[in-house]
Amino acid sequence: xxxxxxxxxxxxxxxxxxxxxxxxxxxxxxxxxxxxxxxxxxxxxxxxxxxxxxxxxxxxxxxxxxxxxxxxxxxxxxxxxxxxxxxxxxxxxxxxxxxxxxxxxxxxxxxxxxxxxxxxxxxxxxxxxxxxxxxxxxxxxxxxxxxxxxxxxxxxxxxxxxxxxxxxxxxxxxxxxxxxxxxxxxxxxxxxxxxxxxxxxxxxxxxxxxxxxxxxxxxxxxxxxxxxxxxxxxxxxxxxxxxxxxxxxxxxxxxxxxxxxxxxxxxxxxxxxxxxxxxxxxxxxxxxxxxxxxxxxxxxxxxxxxxxxxxxxxxxxxxxxxxxxxxxxxxxxxxxxxxxxxxxxxxxxxxxxxxxxxxxxxxxxxxxxxxxxxxxxxxxxxxxxxxxxxxxxxxxxxxxxxxxxxxxxxxxxxxxxxxxxxxxxxxxxxxxxxxxxxxxxxxxxxxxxxxxxxxxxxxxxxxxxxxxxxxxxxxxxxxxxxxxxxxxxxxxxxxxxxxxxxxxxxxxxxxxxxxxxxxxxxxxxxxxxxxxxxxxxxxxxxxxxxxxxxxxxxxxxxxxxxxxxxxxxxxxxxxxxxxxxxxxxxxxxxxxxxxxxxxxxxxxxxxxxx
Numbered sequence: 001x002x003x004x005x006x007x008x009x010x011x012x013x014x015x016x017x018x019x020x021x022x023x024x025x026x027x028x029x030x031x032x033x034x035x036x037x038x039x040x041x042x043x044x045x046x047x048x049x050x051x052x053x054x055x056x057x058x059x060x061x062x063x064x065x066x067x068x069x070x071x072x073x074x075x076x077x078x079x080x081x082x083x084x085x086x087x088x089x090x091x092x093x094x095x096x097x098x099x100x101x102x103x104x105x106x107x108x109x110x111x112x113x114x115x116x117x118x119x120x121x122x123x124x125x126x127x128x129x130x131x132x133x134x135x136x137x138x139x140x141x142x143x144x145x146x147x148x149x150x151x152x153x154x155x156x157x158x159x160x161x162x163x164x165x166x167x168x169x170x171x172x173x174x175x176x177x178x179x180x181x182x183x184x185x186x187x188x189x190x191x192x193x194x195x196x197x198x199x200x201x202x203x204x205x206x207x208x209x210x211x212x213x214x215x216x217x218x219x220x221x222x223x224x225x226x227x228x229x230x231x232x233x234x235x236x237x238x239x240x241x242x243x244x245x246x247x248x249x250x251x252x253x254x255x256x257x258x259x260x261x262x263x264x265x266x267x268x269x270x271x272x273x274x275x276x277x278x279x280x281x282x283x284x285x286x287x288x289x290x291x292x293x294x295x296x297x298x299x300x301x302x303x304x305x306x307x308x309x310x311x312x313x314x315x316x317x318x319x320x321x322x323x324x325x326x327x328x329x330x331x332x333x334x335x336x337x338x339x340x341x342x343x344x345x346x347x348x349x350x351x352x353x354x355x356x357x358x359x360x361x362x363x364x365x366x367x368x369x370x371x372x373x374x375x376x377x378x379x380x381x382x383x384x385x386x387x388x389x390x391x392x393x394x395x396x397x398x399x400x401x402x403x404x405x406x407x408x409x410x411x412x413x414x415x416x417x418x419x420x421x422x423x424x425x426x427x428x429x430x431x432x433x434x435x436x437x438x439x440x441x442x443x444x445x446x447x448x449x450x451x452x453x454x455x456x457x458x459x460x461x462x463x464x465x466x467x468x469x470x471x472x473x474x475x476x477x478x479x480x481x482x483x484x485x486x487x488x489x490x491x492x493x494x495x496x497x498x499x500x501x502x503x504x505x506x507x508x509x510x511x512x513x514x515x516x517x518x519x520x521x522x523x524x525x526x527x528x529x530x531x532x533x534x535x536x537x538x539x540x541x542x543x544x545x546x547x548x549x550x551x552x553x554x555x556x557x558x559x560x561x562x563x564x565x566x567x568x569x570x571x572x573x574x575x576x577x578x579x580x581x582x583x584x585x586x587x588x589x590x591x592x593x594x595x596x597x598x599x600x601x602x603x604x605x606x607x608x609x610x
Contacts, residue, residue, distance in 0.1 A: 003177045004033035012044040015068030018448045020055035024075025026102025029175040050469040056086020058445030066449030073100045077123030090165035091134045092432025096158035097165040105173040131167045140169040144177035152187035161196030162319045216354040218287035220361045221247045227254030228292025234340035244350045248365035252293045257427040267365045271299040272570040273413045277368030283577040284593040289314045292339040294322040304328030306575035310594040374417035384561040391418035400424045404456040407439035407463035410492030413566045437466025447479040454480045461487040461517045471527040483555040524555040531555040
């Protein structure tokens with residue numbers, strides 16, 4: 001059996017139905033094997049994208065929602081290095097992904113000679129060394145008899161413990177080798193791998209008992225649900241856990257869609273661009289139980305020492321490095337465990353907990369959520385289209401169980417602050433690496449992972465241009481992607497940053513400063529995809545209805561206010577409760593139940609950082 005035929009069989013047997021690829025000399029044998037497999041059995045298919053970065057990003061989302069692990073393949077050299085941004089997205093968001101690269105013949109590699117020139121074979125690149133810091137496992141297969149072992153090991157590691165991407169590099173002479181699958185040594189995780197350490201059953205039971213003691217003492221408790229819950233397929237257990245406790249429920253952005261926003265205990269998202277009301281809830285809490293969130297500075301704010309400053313905490317994470325990173329916040333109880341395992345164990349113990357009466361506190365959290373929503377009446381009265389009003393209208397129009405992919409930067413913030421999640425909706429982005437240009441190729445991955453469903457792509461004029469070439473992929477496969485470009489003719493987050501800290505010098509953020517954009521509707525139409533432009537607020541609802549009713553792909557250029565702000569937001573150096581636009585001293589003090597922090601005068605956070 002040809003080795004690349006074996007790779008195709010390996011993937012198909014593990015539920016992979018689509019492999020994203022740009023072909024090239026060093027990967028052509030695997031593409032050929034995938035094509036032959038599709039013709040012979042129809043259980044796997046290669047998908048031609050226009051850029052390897054897009055293929056990697058499509059594979060990432062495929063893993064999030066698809067029938068199997070997301071897979072992207074690339075040729076050696078520039079093809080392999082083009083995968084890197086998508087691999088980073090998998091790594092920082094803990095998404096399993098399998099990346100297979102072609103490589104020059106082993107006898108034409110740097111390792112085949114005594115000296116060490118930079119390159120021997122054409123397009124030779126040591127992609128394994130490049131990828132190691134951003135993968136859980138990266139290896140080159142130089143012996144054909146090791147292909148089963150390495151594929152099985154990589155596949156296992158991608159899913160074990162805290163998930164993540166893996167990369168297998170296969171030289172050309174290895175790809176064409178003739179192998180006997182029956183004689184190939186297998187990978188045995190019990191023998192060949194030391195897994196992620198977790199709490200023993202006894203220690204887990206003890207720590208849950210200690211958590212119960214904290215619960216009995218709490219008067220202002222809250223639960224924070226993070227993306228680790230979704231990685232563990234523990235959404236149902238998490239909701240049962242939160243409801244059994246009866247606490248206000250906060251979420252991280254990666255768990256944004258874990259429950260509908262009309263849930264009576266839902267209190268919002270915390271963080272630098274979180275909900276002001278949710279930040280009041282977490283800062284005033286005397287107990288926070290965090291499950292599956294790594295509590296990075298985008299959630300705690302840069303002043304980590306002021307996060308939850310008078311509260312105790314239980315932090316549950318599968319990665320011990322996240323639990324003990326010691327950046328100014330140390331959990332009272334640190335639990336190293338898979339989210340589902342912890343939740344099931346905790347659910348068995350909660351009936352024995354002595355739970356306090358927190359009716360007044362829960363009412364306060366609900367008041368904060370209602371009063372301090374980011375979508376304001378003035379957003380519906382602007383002469384230009386408000387991003388917040390548009391997101392509100394799209395959110396209102398979209399039914400349950402839909403898939404929404406959003407890009408990074410301003411359009412991500414507007415979406416996360418303005419969207420009202422309905423039951424079963426998926427709101428997806430790549431939060432850790434946060435690269436512009438993600439949403440469009442990710443939507444392609446989603447379209448293949450969930451065939452027959454419309455995919456809602458929310459992008460910006462900046463991000464869309466980074467992978468605009470994928471319009472050809474969408475047109476070729478006639479993918480039902482509804483592309484909404486929030487076009488403010490500029491880089492919104494950086495413009496706001498320039499206004500705050502650079503005396504509004506808008507270098508490289510708008511046409512007058514060197515950054516520009518094309519007529520997106522005309523570009524889309526050149527690819528054979530219909531397009532709509534909307535500039536008037538009164539036309540927004542009808543436009544959304546028209547786009548959602550359209551069969552097949554369509555692009556909508558939404559010309560929003562050029563100076564649309566992102567509010568609320570946390571400035572440098574301030575505690576999480578003190579967000580801009582700033583409340584009066586009186587109003588802020590009315591919402592702080594713990595010892596207040598002296599407020600900075602003016603924009604002093606940047607000076608503090610320096």
